[in-house]
Amino acid sequence: xxxxxxxxxxxxxxxxxxxxxxxxxxxxxxxxxxxxxxxxxxxxxxxxxxxxxxxxxxxxxxxxxxxxxxxxxxxxxxxxxxxxxxxxxxxxxxxxxxxxxxxxxxxxxxxxxxxxxxxxxxxxxxxxxxxxxxxxxxxxxxxxxxxxxxxxxxxxxxxxxxxxxxxxxxxxxxxxxxxxxxxxxxxxxxxxxxxxxxxxxxxxxxxxxxxxxxxxxxxxxxxxxxxxxxxxxxxxxxxxxxxxxxxxxxxxxxxxxxxxxxxxxxxxxxxxxxxxxxxxxxxxxxxxxxxxxxxxxxxxxxxxxxxxxxxxxxxxxxxx
Numbered sequence: 001x002x003x004x005x006x007x008x009x010x011x012x013x014x015x016x017x018x019x020x021x022x023x024x025x026x027x028x029x030x031x032x033x034x035x036x037x038x039x040x041x042x043x044x045x046x047x048x049x050x051x052x053x054x055x056x057x058x059x060x061x062x063x064x065x066x067x068x069x070x071x072x073x074x075x076x077x078x079x080x081x082x083x084x085x086x087x088x089x090x091x092x093x094x095x096x097x098x099x100x101x102x103x104x105x106x107x108x109x110x111x112x113x114x115x116x117x118x119x120x121x122x123x124x125x126x127x128x129x130x131x132x133x134x135x136x137x138x139x140x141x142x143x144x145x146x147x148x149x150x151x152x153x154x155x156x157x158x159x160x161x162x163x164x165x166x167x168x169x170x171x172x173x174x175x176x177x178x179x180x181x182x183x184x185x186x187x188x189x190x191x192x193x194x195x196x197x198x199x200x201x202x203x204x205x206x207x208x209x210x211x212x213x214x215x216x217x218x219x220x221x222x223x224x225x226x227x228x229x230x231x232x233x234x235x236x237x238x239x240x241x242x243x244x245x246x247x248x249x250x251x252x253x254x255x256x257x258x259x260x261x262x263x264x265x266x267x268x269x270x271x272x273x274x275x276x277x278x279x280x281x282x283x284x285x286x287x288x289x290x291x292x293x294x295x296x297x298x299x300x301x302x303x304x305x306x307x308x309x310x311x312x313x314x315x316x317x318x319x320x
Contacts, residue, residue, distance in 0.1 A: 001062065006082055009063035010040050013084055016057040017043060020050060027085060027304075028076045028275065030068065032134060034226045035256075036076025036275040037305070039066070039085035046090030051162060051193065054086055058164045058189070065164055066304050067191045069139030070111060073228055077305030078275045086164065088138065092193055097122045102199045103157065108138025108192045112145070120211050125202030126155050128210045132218045134229070138192035143300075144179040148214055152197075153179040160194040161186060169193075182233050182300055223262040226269040231282060232297040240297055241265030244285050247292035254281045279306065283313040290318040 001009070014021055021041045028036025041063075045051040058065050064083030068074070092107035095118055099105075102124050106115055116131040129148040133140060141159050144152045159177060162169045178185040186192060222229075232240035244250065244264040252259045256273030259281060260266040267281055286297050296318055303311065313319050 001064070003082075005062075006064060009061040010083065012061040013041055013057045013063050016060065017041075017053060020053060021084070025085070027068075027081055028078075030087075031071030031074045031076060032226065032228050033071075033075055033269045033275070033278065034271070035078070035269045035273045035278065037078050037080025039081045039083070041084045042087065043084060044087045044089050045092070048091070051088075051191075052167075054084075055162060055164045055167045058084065058086075059167045065189055067138075067142075067164075067188070069109075069136035069142075070134060072133070072135040073139065073143065073300065074302045074304060075228065075275055075278055077303075077310070079305060081305040086191060088136075088191070088193065092138075097124060102201050104197050104199060105194065106137050106197075107194055108136060108141075110137045111135075112137060112140055116211060119199060120207035121204055123202055123204040123207065124199040125207050126150075126199040127197060128207055128214060131211045132214050137195055141177070141192045141195050142184055142186040143182050144184050145182075148217075151179075155197040155199060157196040157198050159186075159192050159196070161190050162193055163187075163190050165189040221263065223260040223266050223268060226271065226273070227260070227266045228301055230265045230300050231267050231285070232265055233300045235295055235297070238295070239265070240289075243289045243293065243295055243297065247285075247288035249285045249288050252281065252284065254284065257281045259285060276310075279303070279310065279314060286313065286318050 021043045024038045025042035027039040043054045066081050066085045068085050068087045088109035092109040095106045097104050112130040112133045116127050119127045129150040132147050133145050140152050156174050158171050158173050161172050234240050241264040249259050250264040251261045255277035256270040257277040258268050289297050
């Protein structure tokens with residue numbers, strides 16, 4: 001789609017949705033990196049009616065669309081995202097841990113740490129690991145988030161997915177979701193609005209103790225501040241952080257970004273920093289690891305608003 005066509009589609013969506021969208025809405029500040037520019041349009045859907053209106057506008061206009069969860073796995077270009085960003089809130093933050101226990105039903109906008117604590121308090125076990133993942137449930141399904149020996153695939157039963165482009169909604173089984181290591185069949189124009197997870201009856205005190213232990217471990221071993229967690233997926237049988245460290249990347253700085261001294265698979269962004277610096281550091285870390293041991297690392301991050309040429313060396317092959 002040409003820039004003129006993108007501009008026309010943005011204006012069409014703005015005209016269709018009116019007060020449902022904001023123009024030039026801060027986007028980078030809605031991510032855990034807290035860098036990057038605005039969204040041309042932002043729609044926050046509070047209920048099914050609002051989501052249906054947004055889906056209709058996307059279908060009619062063909063506007064570039066980005067689904068935003070809690071921004072914990074996203075790097076936005078400094079120029080921002082030239083299209084419509086769709087976020088869930090309101091009715092999509094509901095959690096039901098009682099009516100069909102040990103099955104839990106929760107909205108796509110629910111924060112994973114809050115859901116993990118709510119399940120544990122109800123004496124439901126198997127989701128404690130999620131307390132350390134600062135994303136939304138919908139985003140966790142989309143990327144099969146995981147940690148501490150488990151992931152979404154271990155407990156997910158099914159998810160309700162809305163296709164913003166086709167304007168359709170359906171419940172998708174865990175088999176159809178094809179969950180793999182940080183991947184799923186959920187496409188970029190689709191949004192997870194609800195999910196069911198199957199847990200086990202257990203002891204609330206023991207579950208809380210496990211959660212406290214996970215929180216303690218993460219504070220001791222992972223940096224805080226402005227980052228988006230793991231930058232690269234782990235190669236089979238190895239650790240991306242170990243490889244970056246061995247290649248000399250730990251503590252490396254480029255402009256307003258730095259590879260963490262505490263964990264080499266984390267990149268820290270400075271307050272008021274630039275997404276371009278984070279991207280450049282990703283490119284350098286990949287090159288160092290490839291030159292050191294011949295391993296090609298792949299970003300776990302979602303990258304939004306960047307031009308194709310900017311992503312050279314960041315995704316795909318590592319230039320020699």
